[in-house]
Each structure stands twice: as C-alpha cells, then as structure tokens.
Amino acid sequence: MVAPVTSPSFKANASQALANAQLQSVLSGMREGFAARRREAAGQLPEFEALRDSARDIKHHTLAHLDLYLERYVDTVTASGGQVHFARDAAEARAIITSLCQSLDAKTVTKGKSMIAEEIGLNDHLEQAGIVPVETDLGEYIIQLRHEMPSHIIGPALHLSAKQIEADFRRVHTDLPRDRDLSQPATLLAEARQVLRQRFLAADVGITGANFLIAETGTSVIVTNEGNGDLTQTLPKAHIVLASIEKVVPTLEDCAQLLRVLARSATGQEISVYTTFSTGPRRPDDVDGPGAYHVVLLDNGRSAMLGTSFRDVLSCIRCGACMNHCPIYESIGGHAYGWVYPGPIGAVLTPSLIGVDKAAHLPNASTFCGRCEEVCPVRIPLPKLMRHWREREFERHLTPAATRSGLAFWAFFAKRPRLYRLVTRAAMGMLAYAGRARGRFRRLPFAGGWTEYRDLPAPEGATFQARWRGERGGRA
Amino acid sequence: MPKTSGPRVGLFVTCLVDLMRPSVGFAAVKLLEQAGCRVEVPSQTCCGQPAYNSGDRANARSIAEQMIRTFSGFDYVVAPSGSCAGMIRVHYPELFADDPNWLPKARALAAKTWELTSFLVDVLGVTTVNAEYQGIATYHDACSGLRELGISTQPRRLLASVKGLELVEMTDADTCCGFGGTFAVKYGQISNAIVAQKTRRAVETGASMLLAGDLGCLMNMAGKLSREGHAIAVRHVAEVLAGTTEAPPIGAPKPAEHRS
Numbered sequence A: 001m002v003a004p005v006t007s008p009s010f011k012a013n014a015s016q017a018l019a020n021a022q023l024q025s026v027l028s029g030m031r032e033g034f035a036a037r038r039r040e041a042a043g044q045l046p047e048f049e050a051l052r053d054s055a056r057d058i059k060h061h062t063l064a065h066l067d068l069y070l071e072r073y074v075d076t077v078t079a080s081g082g083q084v085h086f087a088r089d090a091a092e093a094r095a096i097i098t099s100l101c102q103s104l105d106a107k108t109v110t111k112g113k114s115m116i117a118e119e120i121g122l123n124d125h126l127e128q129a130g131i132v133p134v135e136t137d138l139g140e141y142i143i144q145l146r147h148e149m150p151s152h153i154i155g156p157a158l159h160l161s162a163k164q165i166e167a168d169f170r171r172v173h174t175d176l177p178r179d180r181d182l183s184q185p186a187t188l189l190a191e192a193r194q195v196l197r198q199r200f201l202a203a204d205v206g207i208t209g210a211n212f213l214i215a216e217t218g219t220s221v222i223v224t225n226e227g228n229g230d231l232t233q234t235l236p237k238a239h240i241v242l243a244s245i246e247k248v249v250p251t252l253e254d255c256a257q258l259l260r261v262l263a264r265s266a267t268g269q270e271i272s273v274y275t276t277f278s279t280g281p282r283r284p285d286d287v288d289g290p291g292a293y294h295v296v297l298l299d300n301g302r303s304a305m306l307g308t309s310f311r312d313v314l315s316c317i318r319c320g321a322c323m324n325h326c327p328i329y330e331s332i333g334g335h336a337y338g339w340v341y342p343g344p345i346g347a348v349l350t351p352s353l354i355g356v357d358k359a360a361h362l363p364n365a366s367t368f369c370g371r372c373e374e375v376c377p378v379r380i381p382l383p384k385l386m387r388h389w390r391e392r393e394f395e396r397h398l399t400p401a402a403t404r405s406g407l408a409f410w411a412f413f414a415k416r417p418r419l420y421r422l423v424t425r426a427a428m429g430m431l432a433y434a435g436r437a438r439g440r441f442r443r444l445p446f447a448g449g450w451t452e453y454r455d456l457p458a459p460e461g462a463t464f465q466a467r468w469r470g471e472r473g474g475r476a
Numbered sequence B: 001m002p003k004t005s006g007p008r009v010g011l012f013v014t015c016l017v018d019l020m021r022p023s024v025g026f027a028a029v030k031l032l033e034q035a036g037c038r039v040e041v042p043s044q045t046c047c048g049q050p051a052y053n054s055g056d057r058a059n060a061r062s063i064a065e066q067m068i069r070t071f072s073g074f075d076y077v078v079a080p081s082g083s084c085a086g087m088i089r090v091h092y093p094e095l096f097a098d099d100p101n102w103l104p105k106a107r108a109l110a111a112k113t114w115e116l117t118s119f120l121v122d123v124l125g126v127t128t129v130n131a132e133y134q135g136i137a138t139y140h141d142a143c144s145g146l147r148e149l150g151i152s153t154q155p156r157r158l159l160a161s162v163k164g165l166e167l168v169e170m171t172d173a174d175t176c177c178g179f180g181g182t183f184a185v186k187y188g189q190i191s192n193a194i195v196a197q198k199t200r201r202a203v204e205t206g207a208s209m210l211l212a213g214d215l216g217c218l219m220n221m222a223g224k225l226s227r228e229g230h231a232i233a234v235r236h237v238a239e240v241l242a243g244t245t246e247a248p249p250i251g252a253p254k255p256a257e258h259r260s
C-alpha cells in the first residue's frame, strides 16, 4: 500500500476542483506570482540557460553511472559513521523506518518535508505502529491537520486560503486562548512555531527528505525557507534521511550547480533561506547533532526506469516550476491528479509508480503547450514523455474504445487522399449548409465535449482542395 | 499571377484549413505568390498529429510516410500552421528515429518545411505586406509555433506593416488557449476553463480582432468568444496579411445574400 490513489477519477476530481470557488480564487492568485518571480530571477542571471544545460548534464551523467555513485555514496556515509539502508519498495522503506524508530524506543518523530514520505504513506504507518509523526514544515503541518495530500510539491498547502488555515488552527489548538488574533499570515506562522517548538524538544527521531545526496562526501542536503529541517535533524537522538536513489549527485560542486537553478526555478529566490548539509552523526567534539544517522534509499520502481525512455524523469530536482507554468494545473490544482505528484512531473512519474492503468488520464490531460519543458531547470522533455505514456496506453489497449475507434475511422481516410477528398467535400458541404445562418453550431451530437462549453465554427463550404482544383485545374 | 521562376513551394494547407476555412489557404497562396514563389497544392490529407498525440504510432507513421512521399520533391513545404509545421520539422525525425531507411527522408523534409510567417520573414526576407485593416488587433501566440519553431516576432513584424492596424498585446499572449487537439473534446471542461482565461485577456485589450497562426486555436477561441457573446472578429493572421478578409470571421454568419 502506498498513499491512496484517486487518479482514475481524474475527470470527476477536475470537475469538482473547477466548481470549488475557494480553490479557484487561490489558484488565480498563484497564476501570475510564480511565473513572474521565476522569469525575473532567470532574467537577472545571464548564465541561467547555460546553468540549465549544465544541470541537465550533471543529472544525465549521474543517472548513466548511478550504480557507481550509489556505491561511492554508501562508502562515504559509512565512513562518516552513518548507515545506509536500501528499500526496494514502499513497504520495505516503511518497515525499515518503523524498526529503526522502535529500536530507539521512539514515541514521537518530527518530520521535515519529504515527498518520499508522502509516496510511501509513512505517517499513517507510523501512527499504526504507535509512533506519533509531527510534520514541522508549515505546509505539511497544515495538511497533516486536515488529513490531506500535498497539492504542490514545494507548497503542500498552496490550495488553502489563510481563512481555512485559521479555522484549522482554532479547531486543533484548543488549549490556546480563543480570542487570539490569527488574521495575519505572520500570526499563523507564529502560532505554528510555538506549537511545534514543544514537539521538537520531545521528539526521539527526526526524519527529513533530501534534495541531494553527495557521493563525494556522504552528505545529505535539504533546502527550506523555514529552518524547521535543521531543528528536525539536530535535536533528536537519531536523524533518518529518507530519499529516493536518484537524489545522488557526484560532488559538492555538482550540488552547488544544481542549487543555483533550483531556488530560482522554484520560487524565484537566488537561494533558499536555509540550505543544510548533514554528514554522519554527531562527532565527539561537535556541539550538537544526532547520535545516529541513517539513510533509507527508496527504489520503488526507479531503477527499472533507468534503461528506458523514461529515464529523464529521474533527472527531476522537484522544483515545481513545471506545475507553476501548467495551464492544466493552474485550472484544477494539485489534488485532482489523484496522487502524490501533481502537474506535468506527476503526469510522467505517477504512471511509473502506481501503474499506467490507474494513472491513464494524467499523461493525456495535457495540451502539449510545452511550457513545462520550457522552464524545467534540468530540461526534462515532459511533453515527449507524456506522449510515450500515451503510446504505451495505446499499445496496451488502455486508450478508451471510443477514442480508438474514432482514430481508426479518421486514419482510414487520412491514408487515402482521393477518398478523403471525396468524403470531406461532401461532409463539409453538408455541415456548412447546416451552419450557414449562424456561422457556428451551439450543439452538435458528435462534438458534445466541445459544444457544451463553446460554439463550433461552421466550415466555409467547399474544401480548399476542391476550390483550388476548381480554380487552378488539376486532378480532382 | 503565378510566376515561372522562384522557389517551388508545396503548400501543405493542413486538414483543418482544408476542411473548415479554405480562405486561409488562399491567403497563404497569395502571400507566397506575391513573394515570388511558385505554389503547388499536391493531393493531401493531414500531417498525422491526431494519431501521433494519441499514442497511435503506427498510423502516425504511415501518414507521415505518405506526407514525405507527397512533398519531398518541392524546394520548400509551407503550412499556415505552427502546429502542423512543427509536427513535420520536430516530430517526423523523432517518429523515424529508429528507422535508418526513413530517417534521412524525414530529416530532409523537416529541413525544408516552414510555418508561413516564418517562411516569409526568415527565408524570403519579406518585411512588409500590402494590406490594410482599420482597427485594433491582438495576437495570440499558438504554443507549438512559439515553442517548437520560435515564431513570435515574424507575424508581429508583418502585422506592423498592415496599414491602419494597431496591435495591442494581451496579457499572457504566450500562454495556451486550451485547445490541444483532441484534448479540447476529451477534457472539455478543463479546456473550457483555460480558454475562458484567454478570451478574458483578449477582451481586456479592447481589440476588435483576435489573430493567431493556427486554426485549431482560432476555432477554440472564436467558439468561446461567440458563446460568451463577444463580438470580436477572429481571423487567421494570413487573412489579414494577405488583405483577403472577404470571408466572414471564424464562426460568424455569412451575409444573407451569400447563403446558398
């Protein structure tokens, strides 16, 4: 079991999202913000496009030699006193983490933001084992209170308004004065900090994700804007890093290169407020740090992607730019995608992780406008990968029957130019005649998906090829 | 009048223009002939994009092979569509990437295929057109043309030479209109939400005419504008550049005397 999946009902999810006025108002607020900030940040750095090339090359190189860099990473982590655990799938990762927690007699674990923890449904599992997980990233904390999935990979609670968050805080923080002022984002943040501070001190284990794992030094790197990650990993007895295998990069230098494109692409910052490097457990003369340092490396289908056309998906550095520039995401938000990873990256990654049969809609729900690829810092050809998934679906007959038969019907004529001209000439003549008074159709039986929302312009009449041959001669 | 010298151009009119709006094809012919090209229209259907984007590689390939056979003899192939020209230029070589027999032919066709406005400006060096339109127009950058072929300045440059035409840019001119081929029907509700943003931006400009270089996007935006009750005329950019605006705008009724 992984996090619950509603991707098969993508259309219904999207429909609900479009009807949700609150969500729509949050989304329209987001629409310009992210894109403008990225544009500005990129514009201020003349070498930004060259840095993207270099970021892509670092990722390609690493993925081509992933086994080698993983070995090196295990060696360097071990040398610094840490321990690496490989988990083949979600169940193994959960079992490893639970038994680590149990061996430390942990009652409470604090957590930094981790998409992999969402992917393996870690919180529910810890709770079942009697361990209380406390999210310390503000967004994650909020969605944990609401028992929701993140709606965005860098802003888990971006789908919520300040009003909704205030209501959740009042519902849950019942020991605080009822007449307190929570009308400002800053007061919400202060309250979350106050509540979380006690939890940090009580935690036995801290679990974080990783933005990068550095093979050269055995270091895990996280970037945050709240500093919660630092407290999560230094205060408790043990620090567990949960990351997927493709987070490895060869050197510190490579990591620095990737950091230069990450924050700019994500939020338009030059660099995130906190960039934290952790190497091994506390050494005898360190002033602080965890007593034990574990890394759980999750595969969950990723190594199987390496030799395939989907390898590039593993280049992703989870900046969120693709969803921030996606007209579909902007219209329906993240939850409609029905699983952990929304937007264009979700459309290409989710089918690998939960099966293309369940995620069939995601790579289809794209106009191929290409904006995601245009902004992706590591230049993942997202539309092309979505098309690859459509090809897989077509081969496996997962494409809806009506679409298949429609395509077959159309292709039959498209492959026979002469027949095509005869048939279309007749058909367009009829359509034009039917639509002559208004110039458009408000309702057409075979085009309901279109005419429910907009008119269908009527054809002019004779086809171009018929008119051309009439005017200029040649075979008809 | 057709010339006897000048490059021999095969017009790939595209299936949508062929079926829905022949005026765009004739406008393209006029612009090309004015620029000194000899234009021919070989018997044709479609570039295969609907199959390709639906994951039906086999049909996409056989349609592409047919296109290559039809058009390989011309000096240039020109289409009044960034999307269809992009299919040939960018995606045909991908489609035949594993086929050493067809790949060189696909590449050769790709190399000489152009979208209309970029062909006029980038290849033929056309900088002005002989046309007139009195009023404010706004231009939508259709996605494939913009991102696959870099078409952005070329149509604007030509529009700047249309007498009387004032171009007012809409906010987010370069974001998607929500058409996306079969997407518009398969995910009609989402497509509708996206096109509603686009029409809002177009209306904001106060323009009397909305232009773009791709008929699919134009039909989508025209259909939404008319459903919303806006009277903005929607036309393919080639019609205005060629000065052939006799046909009623896309989705508008024909004048009564022309109905037959």
Ligand code: SF4
Pocket: A265, A315, A316, A317, A318, A319, A320, A321, A322, A323, A344, A345, A372, A375, A376, A377, A378, A379, A380
């Ligand atoms: S696919 Fe590219 S743009 Fe999207 S999250 Fe990953 S790195 Fe960022």
